[in-house]
Amino acid sequence: MTPDTAPATHPTPPPVPYGTPDTPRIAVRGEARLEVDPEIARITVTVTARGKDRRETLADLTRRNTLALDLVKTYGDAVERLETGALTLTPELGRHGRGERVRTHHGLVHITAELNDFTALGELTTALADLDLTRVDGPWWALRPDSPAHRTARQQAVREAVQRAREYAEALETTLTALVELADTGAEDTHPRVPQSTRALSRAAYGAGPAEDEPAPLDLEPQRQHVRAQVDARFTMAPPRL
Structure with missing residues (x-):
């Protein structure tokens, strides 16, 4: 047979995204919503200093920053993460006068800490x-990215999808035959990381002087976390008798 007389070939048609009378398909969605206790809590600490001399202000800021860091470190394993963020030292110019005269300097250091012991959290705060x-x-309550709660939610969503598909098939007096597709449509979503009411605590904010006695630790009530998972599933089923 010569190339001129060879039979024409036709590409294989792509599978249709829907069922047929011989192989009907069923599409369902499975969802799971859990409410669990938080695993970690985050607080932010802002250390400030102010003075007319730049170097003295910086030295004061460094001392206070070290004092705050040393205090956090005394809580050992209860602190999972400790980070120092931005440091700023800003001159403030006088409002009057022809020349640019610095009236004072403002220094800020931001610290972030994550704790897994909520009793220690109240004491440290x-x-x-x-x-x-x-x-x-803070605090901002959260789950860890690898929390078992995420896995539990995903598994429950899959089981619900299978159960829902079986119920539809039973309504048609038939049975499922195969799983065609399983798609994660939204992944789990832990929220909110923002607290219900953010506490901003500062001795200077209330105009308090040196404390004679240590204040009693705050009694913090952990905020429950919501975990959600969602899947889309498609199955084939035996042809029902309608």
Whole structure:
């Protein structure tokens, strides 16, 4: 047979995205919503300093920053993460006069800490807020990215999809035959990371002087976390008798 007389070949048609009378398909969605206790809590600490001399202000800021960091480190394994963020030292010019004269300097250091012990969290938050010119914001409650709660939610979503598909098939007096597709449509979503009411604590904010006694630790109530998973599933089923 010569190339001129060879039979024409036709490409294989792509599979249709829907069922046929011989192989009907069923599409369902499975969802799961869990409410679980948080695993970690995050606080932010802002240490400030102010003075007319730039070097003295920087030295004061460094001392207060070291004091705050050392305090956090005393809580050992309860602190999972400790980071120092941006440091700023800003001159403030006088409002009057022809020349640019610096009236004072403002220094800021931002610290972030994540804790897994919420009793220690209350003690640390109170101790930090008792430091001079130190502000504490938080806590923000959360789950770890690898929390078992995420896996549990995903598995429950899959089981619900299978159960829902079986119920539809039973309504048609038939049975499922195969799983065609399983798609994760939204992944789990832990929220909110923002607290219901952010506490901003600072001794300087309330105009308090040196404390004679240590303040009592704050009693913090952990905020429950919501975990959600969602899947789309497609199955084939035996042809029902309609």
